[in-house]
Amino acid sequence: MFKNIFKKALQTTKENWFSKAMHLFDRSNIDDTIWDELEELLIAADVGMETTEKLIANTKATVKEANLKDGEQVREALKNEMVSILNIQAPSPVVAAIPEVVLVIGVNGSGKTTSIAKLAYLAKSEGKSVLLAAGDTFRAAAIDQLRTWAERAGVEIVAHQPGADPGAVVYDAMAAAKSRGSQLLIIDTAGRLHTKFNLMEELKKIRRVINKTDITAPHEVLLVLDATTGQNGLLQVKNFTEAAGITGIFLAKLDGTAKGGIALAICDQLKIPVKYIGVGEHMEDIAAFNARSFVEALSS
Numbered sequence: 001m002f003k004n005i006f007k008k009a010l011q012t013t014k015e016n017w018f019s020k021a022m023h024l025f026d027r028s029n030i031d032d033t034i035w036d037e038l039e040e041l042l043i044a045a046d047v048g049m050e051t052t053e054k055l056i057a058n059t060k061a062t063v064k065e066a067n068l069k070d071g072e073q074v075r076e077a078l079k080n081e082m083v084s085i086l087n088i089q090a091p092s093p094v095v096a097a098i099p100e101v102v103l104v105i106g107v108n109g110s111g112k113t114t115s116i117a118k119l120a121y122l123a124k125s126e127g128k129s130v131l132l133a134a135g136d137t138f139r140a141a142a143i144d145q146l147r148t149w150a151e152r153a154g155v156e157i158v159a160h161q162p163g164a165d166p167g168a169v170v171y172d173a174m175a176a177a178k179s180r181g182s183q184l185l186i187i188d189t190a191g192r193l194h195t196k197f198n199l200m201e202e203l204k205k206i207r208r209v210i211n212k213t214d215i216t217a218p219h220e221v222l223l224v225l226d227a228t229t230g231q232n233g234l235l236q237v238k239n240f241t242e243a244a245g246i247t248g249i250f251l252a253k254l255d256g257t258a259k260g261g262i263a264l265a266i267c268d269q270l271k272i273p274v275k276y277i278g279v280g281e282h283m284e285d286i287a288a289f290n291a292r293s294f295v296e297a298l299s300s
Helices: 002-026 032-044 049-066 071-086 112-125 140-153 166-180 196-213 232-244 262-270 291-299
Strands: 100-105 130-133 156-158 184-187 220-226 248-252 274-278 286-288
Touching: 002 032, 002 071, 002 291, 032 049, 049 071, 049 262, 071 262, 071 291, 100 112, 100 196, 100 232, 112 130, 112 140, 112 184, 112 220, 112 248, 112 274, 112 286, 130 140, 130 166, 140 156, 156 166, 166 184, 166 196, 196 232, 220 232, 220 274, 232 262, 248 262, 262 274
Parallel strands: 100 184, 100 220, 130 156, 130 184, 220 248, 248 274
Antiparallel strands: 274 286
């Protein structure tokens, strides 16, 4: 199942950039021309200059040390370097008592609400009891959308009226999750306020409210990142990390971009793991990220 999801997600990226990059090594002679062409293709795929240079330098070093001559061997060396960059080992969250609290952040339009629904669906399919918290009270549409997704996923939701204090919603949701014995609490947050400063301060406030109920929470802070934003996504990750302490990335809309190389840039430059990918509008269009599956889907 997950293998098919990765193939679906990366089909456009593969056809436009990575397939061309991998086919460079079909040539009989591996020379500097190939490395120059590879650099252009990787940068065009949103891998970024810094990560591209590192990827090529490490691959060339492996080729030299192992005295690789065959194009297929060089291609495998490149793939292994990509897996190495993507395979960030992040510690599993320690949850002493339920609920496990997942704080979901991201800018408006990133696919945050749909991604929350997918997380809820995935957790419920694993047999967990799930509660959602509609912490984005600044947009009435956000509350309504989350309610709709909660109904579709068959999970409960805590929501106040539009304009309510997000901290109050989160406080009530924490209490409700404990009293109902919910195993997982997923908290939505605002994606835009009047200024970036206001948004970041709001996120810090929500974290403080969560901490008052459970000093170990939130156990995960997932940033939903629209894969189509490309290199601009790196700035988003940096800003949100400062305010909320991101533990992982939910890479959304991966099926809608020809430049899936942003995953490599994030993992290499920011050392934050990609935890999940989203590939469509349906709740089942989600997969836990796997570095090897990602690279194989790009190159197969």
